Amino acid sequence: MNVSAMDSPCLDVAGIGAGPFNLSVAALLAPLVEVRSAFFERRPRFAWHPGMMLPGAKLQTSFLKDLVTAADPTSAYSFLAYLVAHGRFYRFLNAEFGAIERREFADYLQWVAGRLPNLLLGHEVREVQFDGDGFVLHGDGQRHRARNLVVATGATPYVPEWAPARLMCLHTHQYLERIGNVDGLRIAVVGGGQSGAEVVLDLLSGTRGQAAAITWLSRRQTFEALDETAFINEFFTPHYVDAFHRLHPGRKAAIVARQKLASDGISRDTLTQLYQTLYMDSMVRGEGSLLRLLPHRDVHAMEADSAGAWRLTAHNGFDGGHDVVDADLVILATGYLTRLPDCLAPLHDRLDLDADGRYRLQRDFSVQWDGPAANGIYVQNAGRHSHGIAEPQLSLAAWRGAVIANAILGHARYATGDAALPIEWASGSGEAAIDKAA
Numbered sequence: 001m002n003v004s005a006m007d008s009p010c011l012d013v014a015g016i017g018a019g020p021f022n023l024s025v026a027a028l029l030a031p032l033v034e035v036r037s038a039f040f041e042r043r044p045r046f047a048w049h050p051g052m053m054l055p056g057a058k059l060q061t062s063f064l065k066d067l068v069t070a071a072d073p074t075s076a077y078s079f080l081a082y083l084v085a086h087g088r089f090y091r092f093l094n095a096e097f098g099a100i101e102r103r104e105f106a107d108y109l110q111w112v113a114g115r116l117p118n119l120l121l122g123h124e125v126r127e128v129q130f131d132g133d134g135f136v137l138h139g140d141g142q143r144h145r146a147r148n149l150v151v152a153t154g155a156t157p158y159v160p161e162w163a164p165a166r167l168m169c170l171h172t173h174q175y176l177e178r179i180g181n182v183d184g185l186r187i188a189v190v191g192g193g194q195s196g197a198e199v200v201l202d203l204l205s206g207t208r209g210q211a212a213a214i215t216w217l218s219r220r221q222t223f224e225a226l227d228e229t230a231f232i233n234e235f236f237t238p239h240y241v242d243a244f245h246r247l248h249p250g251r252k253a254a255i256v257a258r259q260k261l262a263s264d265g266i267s268r269d270t271l272t273q274l275y276q277t278l279y280m281d282s283m284v285r286g287e288g289s290l291l292r293l294l295p296h297r298d299v300h301a302m303e304a305d306s307a308g309a310w311r312l313t314a315h316n317g318f319d320g321g322h323d324v325v326d327a328d329l330v331i332l333a334t335g336y337l338t339r340l341p342d343c344l345a346p347l348h349d350r351l352d353l354d355a356d357g358r359y360r361l362q363r364d365f366s367v368q369w370d371g372p373a374a375n376g377i378y379v380q381n382a383g384r385h386s387h388g389i390a391e392p393q394l395s396l397a398a399w400r401g402a403v404i405a406n407a408i409l410g411h412a413r414y415a416t417g418d419a420a421l422p423i424e425w426a427s428g429s430g431e432a433a434i435d436k437a438a
């Protein structure tokens with residue numbers, strides 16, 4: 001039964017955070033009358049990366065990789081159910097989208113959130129304790145008890161050490177909230193991934209005013225495309241994740257590093273749009289571009305000048321030189337880090353963390369800890385080191401949700417199988433995983 005946690009003596013499952021990953025688990029558990037679950041989200045209203053909901057920005061994943069379809073295509077919480085509920089199934093098909101807009105997917109997520117009986121918005125979990133029998137979640141003046149936890153609190157914006165004061169820089173996660181009017185400003189955008197590219201395009205569009213200059217710095221050798229070809233997409237399948245999880249832990253980091261462009265590149269459409277904008281400005285209109293592109297640059301210093309602006313210094317990996325960029329506004333498109341959420345601090349000593357302080361996650365996304373086996377702690381979006389490149393992506397959200405739901409239920413309620421092509425990722429003679437949980 002899905003009931004408000006206030007009425008529930010002890011929940012079977014408490015979820016902390018409700019971004020897409022926990023929404024998936026919530027949507028899979030919601031129809032199961034035998035399971036009491038509640039998912040706590042601190043935002044008063046559901047929102048998916050609102051700071052980067054830029055007009056025209058596209059989803060980098062198929063809309064079929066929604067919250068539930070891969071595990072339960074009959075679910076009432078699928079993207080197709082959303083289209084039908086909004087009476088736009090035929091229009092959507094006729095529109096023939098290669099990739100849908102991020103805004104539509106966000107609206108779908110919000111629609112699901114609004115229908116889930118086991119989602120509690122405006123509930124921040126501040127601390128989790130274990131009382132010997134269950135987890136006690138403390139919020140603002142509220143307490144809830146649960147047998148199992150599913151933690152999906154998202155990633156933390158990464159601010160590089162050279163950025164002197166967080167408030168002086170604008171990280172992309174707050175872009176729409178904080179950008180304001182840029183008339184006459186010299187702007188530096190640091191970071192050559194999808195978010196950096198979207199911000200540069202947005203600034204060039206003039207929607208935020210007319211910047212005086214935009215400089216885009218990236219550590220990468222050039223502005224590199226996301227690789228979405230078929231064999232690369234195999235990395236985002238349950239079959240590959242299983243093979244990766246079984247690998248010797250010592251081999252994993254190097255493999256993930258070599259897969260960077262499978263998840264961290266710029267969409268082809270975005271790159272083409274950017275290139276065509278530059279071409280029109282520089283070659284056809286002959287106006288010269290506002291944009292200065294500095295690839296292969298590693299920013300290592302940021303200092304205030306006497307006029308209150310910023311001076312960035314970057315090393316050029318191409319010729320070994322140095323560049324100086326003066327900017328009134330620095331935008332960090334520097335990505336995100338995974339860290340353990342503060343609310344789990346009382347449990348830290350009981351969790352089995354690796355030498356880098358990361359969770360040791362088992363194949364079903366449960367954390368090894370010294371508590372009773374009946375009390376599971378499942379964590380999502382924190383296992384790139386253990387489960388591989390697909391971990392922070394939407395691609396396997398429904399599958400991962402199903403794996404977690406099945407583990408909690410103790411039986412295979414949802415489909416998680418995956419027929420394989422004759423691709424042999426592992427050799428029988430390879431190094432065996434000495435530590436299956438790492």
Ligand SMILES: Cc1cc2nc3c(=O)[nH]c(=O)nc-3n(C[C@H](O)[C@H](O)[C@H](O)COP(=O)(O)OP(=O)(O)OC[C@H]3O[C@@H](n4cnc5c(N)ncnc54)[C@H](O)[C@@H]3O)c2cc1C
Pocket residue numbers: 016017018019020021022040041042043047048049052058059060061123124125126152153154155195341343380381392393394395
């Ligand atoms: C701009 C952007 C676009 C992306 N686009 C794609 C894409 O197209 N395809 C793809 O595969 N991946 C994409 N990703 C990557 C990934 O899919 C998303 O980051 C996704 O949102 C991760 O989901 P999540 O549930 O782990 O975290 P989040 O979406 O960050 O959600 C975590 C939630 O937990 C809540 N929370 C945190 N702490 C607490 C607490 N103590 N108590 C209660 N609530 C709490 C937060 O308020 C938040 O709502 C994108 C990422 C970004 C930044």
